[in-house]
Amino acid sequence: MKKETLLEIILGTIGGLVFAIGMCMCLIPEWDLFASGVIVAILGFIILLMIIPVYKSNHPKKEHTPINFGIAITWIIGIIGALVMGFGMSKVMVDNPSKTDLIIGIITGIVGLLICVFNYPIYSYIKSDKK
Secondary structure, three states, X not given: OOHHHXXXXXXXXXXXXXXXXXXXHHHOHHHOOXXXXXXXXXXXXXXXXXXXXXXXXXXXXXXXXXXXXXXXXXXXXXXXXXXXXXXXXXXXXXXXXXXXXXXXXXXXXXXXHHHHHOHHHHHHHHHHHHO
16 A cells, blocks of 8 residues: 555545534534534545645546446435435434334335345446446
8 A cells, every 4th residue: 555545544534533523513502512613624624625635646637438327327326225215214313203203214214225225236237238
């Protein structure tokens, strides 16, 4: 592993953690740390932005290739599945969910999970169809 790659990993990890802590400071009202949370989140974002020059100096610019629509469709399906599953989780994880919220949340979460699980077979079908 090159030294620059290790630097990218370290900056990404530290920046992500600092940004996440700052966001928690902002969004958890019991902590009452909104103003300092904004500062910490901005600091984490700046650390994450420091990855860009390190990455650009070590990775040559790639030539543009035609768009792989199988990958694009896979990304879109994955994002939709994650959003559906997240909606289901949010319905279940409210403070005092009613039975209907629990049922809707569990069913929606399972549907989102199934969308994510069937994403790879869909990609395999699209990829085999092009050959």
